[in-house]
Amino acid sequence: MLRNLFISLLYLTIATIIPMVCHATQVKIVAITAIVEHPSLNEIRDGVKDELIAQGYKLNDNLIVQYQSAQGNSANAAQIAKQFVANKPDVIVAIATPSAQAVAASTRIIPLVFAGITDPVAAKLIKSFSPTGTNITGVSDYLEIPQQIAFMKKIVPNLKSVGYVYSPGEINSTIVLKELQEQLAKQNINIIAIPAQRTADIPTAAKNLKSKVDLIYTTTDNNVVSAYESLVKVANENKIPLLASFPDAIDRGAVAAFGMSYYDVGRQSGKLVIRILNGEKPGQIEPETGQETHLVINLDAAKRQGVILPDEVIQSAHRVIGKK
Structure with missing residues (x-):
């Protein structure tokens, strides 16, 4: 028992x-x-x-x-x-x-x-x-657009025209475009937005910005990021500063980026x-x-794209690559 x-x-x-x-x-x-x-x-x-x-x-x-x-x-x-x-x-x-x-x-x-x-x-x-x-x-990953415009003006103080390549089918990009148009207009800055439906359309869209803009601004538009080297090529060949809202863009050839980590x-x-x-x-x-948010700088890209970066901008960067 x-x-x-x-x-x-x-x-x-x-x-x-x-x-x-x-x-x-x-x-x-x-x-x-x-x-x-x-x-x-x-x-x-x-x-x-x-x-x-x-x-x-x-x-x-x-x-x-x-x-x-x-x-x-x-x-x-x-x-x-x-x-x-x-x-x-x-x-x-x-x-x-x-x-x-x-x-x-x-x-x-x-x-x-x-x-x-x-x-x-x-x-x-x-x-x-x-x-x-x-x-x-x-x-x-929303970024305040006025802060982004202030960032652009630190790189190009006499900013008059901004180029923007985007995918019209990507809601993130169209929202940013609308806000850019509203905020830039308040400062009498023009924006030239070129749509690119497919990744294959990015090179042509980038070339359409030649001689028309003071800088090219890029966001995390997935099509654009996938063909980022096309934008870098146009920026280098035509001495147009390429700026971004995502930090890893500097490793791919952007002059500067201010955005989310x-x-x-x-x-x-x-x-x-x-x-x-x-x-x-x-x-x-x-x-x-x-x-x-981080500010990152690529000094080598700045040379290729004809940009002279103020010392205070360089010193305030979270990360700097290249040589002055």
Whole structure:
């Protein structure tokens, strides 16, 4: 009888402990998708992963991170979204507007954290920067346009005309264009905006700015970033300063960039993912805007594009490459 009682207690103990152990070692799955691969978006992805690891998760142990790029194709983004939803991860992180819109259209249940989206309200992902009450939260990379214009005038003090190449189908770019038009007009600065629907159209669009502008301003328009060297070539050949709103542009040939640290946007997004994995509802988490901005300078590009940078601008930079 004592033996049977011992066995019964043993089974009861095992039945109690196993679920506790399984819960303690439960593997979390985070699925990350981006509309295209380029340095800024890759930095967001890496920042998310690094934040998860910094918070104690171990890749391929208690954390599985899935990643897929849509390679610049909206149809691919929709297919990836459906595939991720079918796999039922704990959280989906969608980088850039088209990918976030595709995921939002595919699920209202699985938590969605958007990242690197200029205007998530205009993209109809959220109604405001208040808790949504839905499955969506995230981090915007919105930059104040007056600050961007002030940055342009530091590089070209007598600024009269700005060139802007953009994809008309990319909402981030059209929103920035509208704000640029409004803000530049207040300062009697003209803007020449050239649409480029496809990546292959970027070189022709860039050439159309020759002899018409004092500088070319670029944002994280995915088509433009994918063909950035085309803009650099036109800027170098025609001595037009090329400026950007994303820091990694200087490594590709821009003179200067003032914008979000996309790695920090990723870390910030990763913190939201952690909160969801810890049990918070995404609809109760207030969407955020990126907090870290950097000014970066490429002195070699400045020489190629005929720009003399003031010492105070160089000294205020977060990072400087090249030689004066």
